[in-house]
Amino acid sequence: MTSKVLGMNAVGGMDVTGVIYQYTAVKDKDDNFVVTVGNEDLDGNYLWKDTEDWSGKYGMKIRKLIPLAFLPIAKFGKGKIATTGTGSVEDANVIYMYRFDACFDPQSDPSCPGYVKPIPVVPKIIIYDALEDDNVKDATEETDKELIEEKEESNEDEEREEDEMQLQMALASSTNALTIANEATQGSIVKAMNTATNINNYYVAKIVGGAYKETTSLFGGDIVDNKQVFKDLTQDKLHNKMLEEQYK
Amino acid sequence: MKYLLITLSLMLSATTAYAANIDITGTVQSRCIVNTDTAGMYGNPNAYTLTTVPASAGQLPIVRVDVSLANAYNAKISYPTSFSSSPSLGDTVAWTGAATVVQTSTSDMSGYQAASSLSGAMRTYALTVAGTTWFSVASVATYGGGQQKPFPGGSYKAVVLAECIAQ
Numbered sequence: 001m002t003s004k005v006l007g008m009n010a011v012g013g014m015d016v017t018g019v020i021y022q023y024t025a026v027k028d029k030d031d032n033f034v035v036t037v038g039n040e041d042l043d044g045n046y047l048w049k050d051t052e053d054w055s056g057k058y059g060m061k062i063r064k065l066i067p068l069a070f071l072p073i074a075k076f077g078k079g080k081i082a083t084t085g086t087g088s089v090e091d092a093n094v095i096y097m098y099r100f101d102a103c104f105d106p107q108s109d110p111s112c113p114g115y116v117k118p119i120p121v122v123p124k125i126i127i128y129d130a131l132e133d134d135n136v137k138d139a140t141e142e143t144d145k146e147l148i149e150e151k152e153e154s155n156e157d158e159e160r161e162e163d164e165m166q167l168q169m170a171l172a173s174s175t176n177a178l179t180i181a182n183e184a185t186q187g188s189i190v191k192a193m194n195t196a197t198n199i200n201n202y203y204v205a206k207i208v209g210g211a212y213k214e215t216t217s218l219f220g221g222d223i224v225d226n227k228q229v230f231k232d233l234t235q236d237k238l239h240n241k242m243l244e245e246q247y248k
Numbered sequence: 249m250k251y252l253l254i255t256l257s258l259m260l261s262a263t264t265a266y267a268a269n270i271d272i273t274g275t276v277q278s279r280c281i282v283n284t285d286t287a288g289m290y291g292n293p294n295a296y297t298l299t300t301v302p303a304s305a306g307q308l309p310i311v312r313v314d315v316s317l318a319n320a321y322n323a324k325i326s327y328p329t330s331f332s333s334s335p336s337l338g339d340t341v342a343w344t345g346a347a348t349v350v351q352t353s354t355s356d357m358s359g360y361q362a363a364s365s366l367s368g369a370m371r372t373y374a375l376t377v378a379g380t381t382w383f384s385v386a387s388v389a390t391y392g393g394g395q396q397k398p399f400p401g402g403s404y405k406a407v408v409l410a411e412c413i414a415q
Contacts (some may be wrong), residue, residue: 025355058358061351063382 011102018097022063027087033059034084037094040077047075059087070099078097097227145247279317280375280412285382286310288408290389295398298389308384309351311410318378321412326370327387328406335402340393347371351382374415383410 019037027033038049050066065105103112130136156246288309291300300306313323327345331337349361356377364373375381385408391399 022351052355054355054358057355058362060349060358062353062355063351063380064353 013073013101013108014073015101016068016073016076016098017070018068019048019066020063020095020097021050021066021081021093022061022202023060023081024090025052025059025087026090027054027085028059029056031055031086032084033087035089036082037080038082038199041075042077044077046076047071054087055085062092073098100206121243149247223240249387257333279315280414281314282323282410282412283312283314284309284392285312288385288387290387290404290406292398294398296391296396296403298399300385300387308386309408311383311385311408313375313383313410313412314379314380315375315412316378317325319374319376321375322413323373323375323381323383323386324370324409324411324413325373325383325384326409328389328408329369329405330406331389333403333405333409335400335404337391337400338397339391339395339397342390342393343369343388345369345385345387347383347385349373349381350384352383353379357381370409375412 011219016051019039021037023037025033025035032055034053034055036049036051039047041047048066048068048071050064052064054061081089081094082227101112102109106112106114107116107118120219211236267302275386285307286299286307289306289307290300291302292298293304297304298306300308302308311325314319325347325349326344327341331341347364348410349357349364352358354377359380360373360375360381364371366372373381373383387406387408391397391408
């Protein structure tokens, strides 16, 4: 049953205790006329109904009280006044009597028995970090030429460090591979050790002999600078200076 | 020996006299209740007429009669034939009225009006079905004995009599 039918908010905890209906049957005495007032349940069957057979009776105004055994409002469907035969129903009015259990849902009021204090749900807050926003990064990227150069130099340094790191890792990998190989070939290692032991005898041997003196000597004249080289170096310096000038 | 004792006992009883009065109580609940549903009001469409007809700004009094036992009571409804209180009246008042079944709690009562009988200002209804019946009473008072004299100014009251009498 909806609020439109009841004229009020239909909520849980409400039970209908009775219905008062009234209408005026308009008919001739000799006509057959049957009026049924009731409510359907949610399946379309009558939840309750009351039938008046006016056949062979004078038509007049009727007011009737129908007690209901505390029917939960959730069971109420469409209400209707159905007629069969010759006649009509006028000035119909249906009044529902009800009781309301405010603690139908114990959580509706802290004073209700069975009320459990609810645990609040902490919402997951997503923190916006503007420094991680690509759009912000693009917008705040440096446009100053010196800063760009510094950044490029920084990038070059990073690339260099990365290359060195990769080289170290490659060497470490080789070392590890050799270690594994050595461990796998214990026999070879023992053999190599024995070989080294045998060679040490030769390392500790002393060669009997004196000093080897300088025997080469240069005769006369000065040692002249290489002009071609000097010229090249001069040109390079000039060239570098020219390059630096364009950034000032 | 046992037999003798019993005989003796009887003999003792026979020689002693006892008397007792035992109350019998009972309550009879009314199975017919008369209630005022709507109080009446006289309208004054002209100087010499007082009427309960709604078209003349009056209000029909409505009496409700509840019976819980069928074929046990008669409802007797009388329209007024005199004022219970009024200013001093030096002329005659002509009274007319009618009692009518206006509403019932079941269609089985729809024949009450047709089956009722009228005696003077009183209409008698046989309450053959358990349930509730609403009666309205129309009352018209005309002053001056046909000469259309105006009612003296003041407050007027009249009484509708509704009775529930066992058949």
